[in-house]
Amino acid sequence: MxxxxxxxxxxxxxxxxxPGLSGDAQRIEQLGWMIFLKLFDDKDKEKEILDSKFKSPxxxxxxxxxxxxxxxxxxxxxxxxxxxxxxxxxxxDLKVTADNRLGVIIRNIFDGTNNYMKSGTTxxxxxxxxxxxxxxxxxxxxxxxxxxxxxxxxxxxxxxTGEFYTPRAVTQFIIDMVNPKLGEKIIDPACGTAGxxxxxxxxxxxxxxxxxxxxxxxxxxxxxELKPLxxxxxxxxxxxxxxxxxxxxxxxxxxxxxxxxxxxxRVDIIVANPPFGGxxxxxxxxxxxxxxxxxxxxxLFLILFIQLLKDGGRAGIVLPDGSLTGEGxxxxxxxxxxxxxxxxxIVRLPQSVFAPYATVNTNLIFFEKGKQTKEIWYYxxxxxxxxxxxxxxxxxxxxxxxxxxEWWNNRAESEVCWKVxxxxxxxxxxxxxxxxxxxxxxxxxLDKMTILDGLKASLQKSILLVEELKIxxx
Numbered sequence: 096m097x098x099x100x101x102x103x104x105x106x107x108x109x110x111x112x113x114p115g116l117s118g119d120a121q122r123i124e125q126l127g128w129m130i131f132l133k134l135f136d137d138k139d140k141e142k143e144i145l146d147s148k149f150k151s152p153x154x155x156x157x158x159x160x161x162x163x164x165x166x167x168x169x170x171x172x173x174x175x176x177x178x179x180x181x182x183x184x185x186x187x188d189l190k191v192t193a194d195n196r197l198g199v200i201i202r203n204i205f206d207g208t209n210n211y212m213k214s215g216t217t218x219x220x221x222x223x224x225x226x227x228x229x230x231x232x233x234x235x236x237x238x239x240x241x242x243x244x245x246x247x248x249x250x251x252x253x254x255x256t257g258e259f260y261t262p263r264a265v266t267q268f269i270i271d272m273v274n275p276k277l278g279e280k281i282i283d284p285a286c287g288t289a290g291x292x293x294x295x296x297x298x299x300x301x302x303x304x305x306x307x308x309x310x311x312x313x314x315x316x317x318x319x320e321l322k323p324l325x326x327x328x329x330x331x332x333x334x335x336x337x338x339x340x341x342x343x344x345x346x347x348x349x350x351x352x353x354x355x356x357x358x359x360x361r362v363d364i365i366v367a368n369p370p371f372g373g374x375x376x377x378x379x380x381x382x383x384x385x386x387x388x389x390x391x392x393x394x395l396f397l398i399l400f401i402q403l404l405k406d407g408g409r410a411g412i413v414l415p416d417g418s419l420t421g422e423g424x425x426x427x428x429x430x431x432x433x434x435x436x437x438x439x440x441i442v443r444l445p446q447s448v449f450a451p452y453a454t455v456n457t458n459l460i461f462f463e464k465g466k467q468t469k470e471i472w473y474y475x476x477x478x479x480x481x482x483x484x485x486x487x488x489x490x491x492x493x494x495x496x497x498x499x500x501e502w503w504n505n506r507a508e509s510e511v512c513w514k515v516x517x518x519x520x521x522x523x524x525x526x527x528x529x530x531x532x533x534x535x536x537x538x539x540x541l542d543k544m545t546i547l548d549g550l551k552a553s554l555q556k557s558i559l560l561v562e563e564l565k566i567x568x569x
Contacts, residue, residue: 099242102227109221115213120324123246127327128208129225132159134334135201137230152191152198157182163222170219178210178218196340200330203345207323230335240335247288247328261290261368261413262448264493269366269411269459270294271496272440272503277302278311279363284348284399286318289329289341291366296336313338317362319348349379349395353402361405368413369396372455387431389424393417397428401435406465410436416456419527429525433517437466441527442499443475447484448491471520474499474512475531510535 103126110122136159139151155161162168162177169177186205191198212218228239247260270291275281277299283291299312316338320326326345333341371393380388380395387398393414400410418425419441432438442459449457462468476499478484485491498511508514510533520527 099228099239100245102224103242103246106221106224109217109224110212113212113214113217115211117211121209121211124208124324124327125211126246127324127331128204128210129221131204131327131331131334133163133225133228134230134331136160136164138334138339141231152189152195152201154185157185164226166223166226168219169215171215174215174218175210175213178212183210196342200341200343200345204323204327204330207345208327243332243335247290247332260288262490263290263294264491264496265368265413265444265448265459266290266294266366267493268496268499269413269461270298271500272461273364273366273409273411275299275364277308278315280315281317281364281366282362282403283318283367284365284403285367285369285396286320286329286343287325287368289318289320289332289343291368292316292318292329293332293336295364295366296333296338313340314342317342317344319344319346321345321347347376347379348399349375349382349392351382351399353383353398356402358405360403361408362403363405363408365400365404365408365410365412367396367400367410369393369400371415371418386427387424389428391417391425394425394428397432401432401464404436404464408464409462410464411459411461414458414460416458416528419458422524426525429527432462433468433520433525436462436464436468438462438468438471438527440503441471441473443473443531444491445476445478445485447478447486450485450487468517468520470514470516471527472506472512472514473529473531474502475534477511508533 106126107122110116110125116122116125132153135153136151139149139153139158140160142149142151151158162182183205186201189198189202189205191202193199212221230239244263275295275298281292281295283289286292296312296316299316303309303312316333318329320329320343323345326343329343330341333343369392371391375390375392375395380390383395383398387395389395397412397414397418400412404410419429438460440459440461442461444457444459446454446456449455476495479495482489502512506512506514511531513529513531513533515529523529
């Protein structure tokens with residue numbers, strides 16, 4: 096483990112010496128596209144061995160092996176000139192046909208990415224370090240995924256980039272409960288760095304028995320991500336998980352005309368943590384029917400999800416408390432959700448699950464399209480015993496969801512779960528922010544002596560204060 100971890104750490108230390116790089120987000124973007132090109136070339140070499148006719152979408156001169164692989168290769172100003180004036184300019188304008196999905200991905204990545212490094216010598220040191228990793232070695236492959244997860248988590252603690260990361264235990268739990276089957280089409284329309292999709296791949300891989308199954312898996316995992324940095328990182332994430340041509344589109348999922356989503360576009364499964372608290376891009380809301388137009392991104396995504404699911408399709412998503420309550424459009428969105436889908440379970444999470452970069456209360460909502468909601472089960476997930484909050488060093492763990500998994504197929508009310516009928520929800524104007532009615536509030540019984548001791552202490556404090564005031568007024 097330490098080998099690849101050590102390599103990545105060394106690269107980040109080298110980056111700190113370069114005057115062009117400032118801040119972790121820039122360092123990760125820089126590392127991201129370098130890893131992408133090296134990873135891509137390693138995979139190309141594999142494909143060339145298997146297929147003599149294979150031709151990489153990256154022009155020969157720009158392939159990693161031809162300018163970066165040789166430790167004694169170009170360096171200094173010559174290297175910086177090559178990167179800025181050849182590599183980036185040509186990859187941004189890569190001439191590819193629309194059906195060349197890998198080519199389009201490369202073009203999109205370089206269109207939204209920058210080279211920040213100014214010193215060619217430092218750059219050469221970083222390249223030589225990265226060359227120590229062989230992405231085709233299965234032993235290293237597994238380790239790299241763990242390191243990559245760590246890089247993404249590091250990114251998540253930054254205020255401006257944290258929105259792309261959902262704690263691993265949350266994505267894992269949602270995938271376990273939605274339980275995708277090989278052949279089902281899965282989408283995350285706000286995929287960030289592809290945490291949900293990677294969890295789905297790992298879940299489905301256990302069902303892969305032959306080459307056809309592998310092909311099916313490759314073709315059924317899809318996503319959309321608008322922002323350049325997470326888009327690039329999601330592509331790298333999927334390639335390292337053996338998805339040869341990641342089906343991630345670099346666009347805003349809300350930019351699609353609602354009515355243009357037809358039966359052929361619909362999917363079996365949606366897993367997502369849509370951006371919330373955000374205001375949608377200019378005019379995006381006009382893609383949606385009049386009575387659902389809003390600037391709140393989470394609510395528009397919810398309408399999109401309902402439209403995207405096939406009848407019988409399943410979803411597991413993260414939503415903030417703000418989407419469970421509120422009047423006007425918010426209420427109409429919830430009403431549509433409850434009438435078009437069976438919202439069977441809402442897991443209420445403690446406030447600090449997304450700490451340190453988001454402190455809103457969040458919920459995991461599970462629903463199935465095509466049946467109306469008759470009742471909703473709520474489950475209040477509580478912090479581990481003795482813990483006051485989750486944190487970067489003590490995040491939520493998958494084991495904590497075991498009680499919910501045991502309860503899932505054999506439901507009964509308890510101190511942490513309760514059932515609400517549709518009639519009650521209609522009476523509440525479709526407000527779903529329902530607090531736990533079964534919560535046992537512990538009464539603190541104080542004995543007489545404790546109370547008297549407390550009174551005595553506060554009296555003594557008062558007497559002291561009076562004496563001090565006397566002295567001051569003398």
